[in-house]
Amino acid sequence: xxxxxxxxxxxxxxxxxxxxxxxxxxxxxxxxxxxxxxxxxxxxxxxxxxxxxxxxxxxxxxxxxxxxxxxxxxxxxxxxxxxxxxxxxxxxxxxxxxxxxxxxxxxxxxxxxxxxxxxxxxxxxxxxxxxxxxxxxxxxxxxxxxxxxxxxxx
Amino acid sequence: xxxxxxxxxxxxxxxxxxxxxxxxxxxxxxxxxxxxxxxxxxxxxxxxxxxxxxxxxxxxxxxxxxxxxxxxxxxxxxxxxxxxxxxxxxxxxxxxxxxxxxxxxxxxxxxxxxxxxxxxxxxxxxxxxxxxxxxxxxxxxxxxxxxxxxxxxxxxxxxxxxxxxxxxxxxxxxxxxxxxxxxxxxxxxxxxxxxxxxxxxxxxxxxxxxxxxxxxxxxxxxxxxxxxxxxxxxxxxxxxxxxxxxxxxxxxxxxxxxxxxxxxxxxxxxxxxxxxxxxxxxxxxxxxxxxxxxxxxxxxxxxxxxxxxxxxxxxxxxxxxxxxxxxxxxxxxxxxxxxxxxxxxxxxxxxxxxxxxxxxxxxxxxxxxxxxxxxxxxxxxxxxxxxxxxxxxxxxxxxxxxxxxxxxxxxxxxxxxxxxxxxxxx
Numbered sequence: 001x002x003x004x005x006x007x008x009x010x011x012x013x014x015x016x017x018x019x020x021x022x023x024x025x026x027x028x029x030x031x032x033x034x035x036x037x038x039x040x041x042x043x044x045x046x047x048x049x050x051x052x053x054x055x056x057x058x059x060x061x062x063x064x065x066x067x068x069x070x071x072x073x074x075x076x077x078x079x080x081x082x083x084x085x086x087x088x089x090x091x092x093x094x095x096x097x098x099x100x101x102x103x104x105x106x107x108x109x110x111x112x113x114x115x116x117x118x119x120x121x122x123x124x125x126x127x128x129x130x131x132x133x134x135x136x137x138x139x140x141x142x143x144x145x146x147x148x149x150x151x152x153x154x
Numbered sequence: 155x156x157x158x159x160x161x162x163x164x165x166x167x168x169x170x171x172x173x174x175x176x177x178x179x180x181x182x183x184x185x186x187x188x189x190x191x192x193x194x195x196x197x198x199x200x201x202x203x204x205x206x207x208x209x210x211x212x213x214x215x216x217x218x219x220x221x222x223x224x225x226x227x228x229x230x231x232x233x234x235x236x237x238x239x240x241x242x243x244x245x246x247x248x249x250x251x252x253x254x255x256x257x258x259x260x261x262x263x264x265x266x267x268x269x270x271x272x273x274x275x276x277x278x279x280x281x282x283x284x285x286x287x288x289x290x291x292x293x294x295x296x297x298x299x300x301x302x303x304x305x306x307x308x309x310x311x312x313x314x315x316x317x318x319x320x321x322x323x324x325x326x327x328x329x330x331x332x333x334x335x336x337x338x339x340x341x342x343x344x345x346x347x348x349x350x351x352x353x354x355x356x357x358x359x360x361x362x363x364x365x366x367x368x369x370x371x372x373x374x375x376x377x378x379x380x381x382x383x384x385x386x387x388x389x390x391x392x393x394x395x396x397x398x399x400x401x402x403x404x405x406x407x408x409x410x411x412x413x414x415x416x417x418x419x420x421x422x423x424x425x426x427x428x429x430x431x432x433x434x435x436x437x438x439x440x441x442x443x444x445x446x447x448x449x450x451x452x453x454x455x456x457x458x459x460x461x462x463x464x465x466x467x468x469x470x471x472x473x474x475x476x477x478x479x480x481x482x483x484x485x486x487x488x489x490x491x492x493x494x495x496x497x498x499x500x501x502x503x504x505x506x507x508x509x510x511x512x513x514x515x516x517x518x519x520x521x522x523x524x525x526x527x528x529x530x531x532x533x534x535x536x537x538x539x540x541x542x543x544x545x546x547x548x549x550x551x552x553x554x555x556x557x558x559x560x561x562x563x564x565x566x567x568x569x570x571x572x573x574x575x576x577x578x579x580x
Contacts, residue, residue, distance in 0.1 A: 067305050
């Protein structure tokens with residue numbers, strides 16, 4: 001059993017969340033990037049193409065694309081497909097407003113790079129009131145594909 | 155975050171529950187940004203009327219008041235929406251009644267949007283229904299703080315007009331409309347508007363195709379940061395800048411750029427960087443230009459063009475005139491459709507000038523309010539489309555799963571007339 005790692009940063013949206021991490025090595029689009037009805041990434045050239053973020057802790061570098069970003073993530077909340085929590089690196093208006101209207105515990109500005117410390121499948125606890133992230137690494141070897149996700153081709 | 159006395163009063167309900175909900179959202183949003191305070195805005199460009207299944211459900215449950223509360227304020231409260239406190243316009247939306255029979259789009263959504271327009275215009279929303287409010291009279295002055303969404307409009311407002319806005323969203327603009335406030339963060343501060351990258355252009359850049367490609371290159375290079383571009387640039391017109399910014403906000407997330415000697419906050423290269431050292435220039439030469447062209451055409455394979463899309467961002471009057479001139483006395487290929495997207499206010503002028511009739515005589519269509527990407531609507535059976543917009547060549551293949559060709563307006567019109575793509579970089 002690996003030991004837990006604690007990262008410290010700043011509150012974006014307060015609250016507590018614990019779940020399995022889904023780590024995106026690339027920024028995520030809202031409009032044209034996700035399908036709120038299914039809670040999956042739909043951008044074809046994206047490394048998470050076809051994967052579900054619903055009920056997982058979404059770890060990503062930041063938001064890209066249209067100003068509809070927050071509206072699309074708010075739609076995941078209304079559709080019941082929202083992530084459990086968010087951890088991002090770069091604060092933009094899209095990502096900040098998106099986290100607010102998704103209403104999930106969110107932190108940023110961590111003292112270590114969450115994209116390298118956290119791997120998909122790790123158990124992650126966000127205490128966004130304190131601005132901390134506790135990472136319980138999943139047993140090696142890490143598998144990139146989560147068994148519950150299906151890859152869809154258009 | 156420090157709130158003014160007026161902010162606190164609004165939060166405490168002095169101006170009613172809708173304004174309190176709006177201030178609550180602005181406080182949550184400002185804290186998420188780590189903003190120090192809010193600033194005054196008197197010009198908001200947002201979206202309320204565009205139909206969606208979620209919006210239809212909310213309207214059924216609680217009318218337009220409920221839809222605004224949930225989608226435009228992120229509030230679960232039940233309250234009446236008052237008049238907009240500051241001038242507010244609706245950006246592009248979905249296809250309306252004038253597209254019926256041309257652009258496939260659900261009739262019930264057309265009805266929903268028509269109903270929304272009636273409700274929101276009564277509340278003081280200006281239904282400009284365009285992604286280019288700056289083309290139809292909405293021109294904030296230099297230095298003015300505004301709250302706009304729509305990435306291509308945001309980059310134009312910041313860079314060309316010198317107004318100050320972040321790339322806002324549906325809820326933040328909804329809250330700004332009712333309070334006249336927005337977090338004073340990011341692009342509202344001078345130090346966050348200075349250049350970060352220097353691009354030196356070493357190949358002639360003339361006309362919207364080349365300005366669009368240069369923008370696409372700049373966005374890919376700097377991503378969310380701030381390019382300063384110098385070199386062999388012909389003096390751009392507003393159309394060139396519309397295409398440059400839209401492309402830079404598609405390949406990257408550019409919200410402000412500077413063209414020394416052209417855009418208002420950069421009288422010189424040094425000024426664009428605010429006295430900080432000018433970084434080493436990244437060259438944009440013939441090799442880079444060709445690479446961008448090939449990238450934008452990498453999603454085209456079949457030369458049989460079903461559909462030509464012009465007017466992204468919404469066409470200027472010059473583009474409508476040029477399209478009409480190119481189509482004068484010609485006829486579209488039987489298997490190809492051509493749509494030109496314009497703001498409805500400019501269509502009135504295009505009609506008056508006879509340009510709409512020339513385009514329609516050739517078999518083309520002049521449509522308003524929306525675009526194929528917003529409405530997810532193209533002519534039935536479209537597999538391959540051609541466009542003069544780097545932004546649409548970037549987005550539409552991903553959104554609708556169709557092939558894309560990118561070229562000049564003349565290349566696109568030729569493809570519409572012959573049914574075959576023959577564009578090439580010249």
